[in-house]
Amino acid sequence: NAGVTQTPKFRILKIGQSMTLQCTQDMNHNYMYWYRQDPGMGLKLIYYSVGAGITDKGEVPNGYNVSRSTTEDFPLRLELAAPSQTSVYFCASSYPGDYSNQPQHFGDGTRLSIL
Amino acid sequence: ELKVEQNPLFLSMQEGKNYTIYCNYSTTSDRLYWYRQDPGKSLESLFVLLSNGAVKQEGRLMASLDTKARLSTLHITAAVHDLSATYFCAVDDPGTYKYIFGTGTRLKVLA
Numbered sequence: 001n002a003g004v005t006q007t008p009k010f011r012i013l014k015i016g017q018s019m020t021l022q023c024t025q026d027m028n029h030n031y032m033y034w035y036r037q038d039p040g041m042g043l044k045l046i047y048y049s050v051g052a053g054i055t056d057k058g059e060v061p062n063g064y065n066v067s068r069s070t071t072e073d074f075p076l077r078l079e080l081a082a083p084s085q086t087s088v089y090f091c092a093s094s095y096p097g098d099y100s101n102q103p104q105h106f107g108d109g110t111r112l113s114i115l
Numbered sequence: 116e117l118k119v120e121q122n123p124l125f126l127s128m129q130e131g132k133n134y135t136i137y138c139n140y141s142t143t144s145d146r147l148y149w150y151r152q153d154p155g156k157s158l159e160s161l162f163v164l165l166s167n168g169a170v171k172q173e174g175r176l177m178a179s180l181d182t183k184a185r186l187s188t189l190h191i192t193a194a195v196h197d198l199s200a201t202y203f204c205a206v207d208d209p210g211t212y213k214y215i216f217g218t219g220t221r222l223k224v225l226a
Contacts, residue, residue, distance in 0.1 A: 031212055033213075033214075035216075040221075041218070041219075042203065042216045042217060042218045042219050043158075043203070043216045045213060045214075048212060048213060050212050058213065090157060090158070092158075101146070101163070101165060102163065103148050103150070103160035103163050104148075104158075104160070104205075104214060105160075106157045106158045106159075107157060108156075108157050109156075109157050
């Protein structure tokens, strides 16, 4: 059982480059989330999705875009990378139905540096 | 705006001692989650607390929830070095599909 899988695990980008962080889950979870965690800090929500074709902004969406074409996949796109986007990015998913009765399941994270 | 505050932010304690981490939140959410994060790793779920008065225990960790006080505690009994990690609480934001995380408590258990 793979759970939530994120790729790549590490990446270094130059300022102005773009990239897509991949996230896929095999638990048939409707709800998926992208967070960023800056060093020594908590998690900030970037975007989330409650099902295929439905996405919404979180706390810090600027500079990012998402799409959700399938239940399994929730990629995060960085356009015109900036040093302020250097962070660890976590994808998470949670159980369908009454979502709050289950914890979120987290991927291993993508460590991204913008130089 | 929903706020989730943890204290202390940093905790250094001796092995064998007891201590409590506090998680306060600002709205009427009645579901609270505790996670553990080891350095350089992802978050691992520890407890899901679903109602007022809920208490859950796993090994040396015990979590409780008081929804009237909007307070959850994570109690550590007879700490061991393996418990060194960052602990986060999180609550669901009522009326949305979002979770709000606390700032985390970085625990270091000294041998």
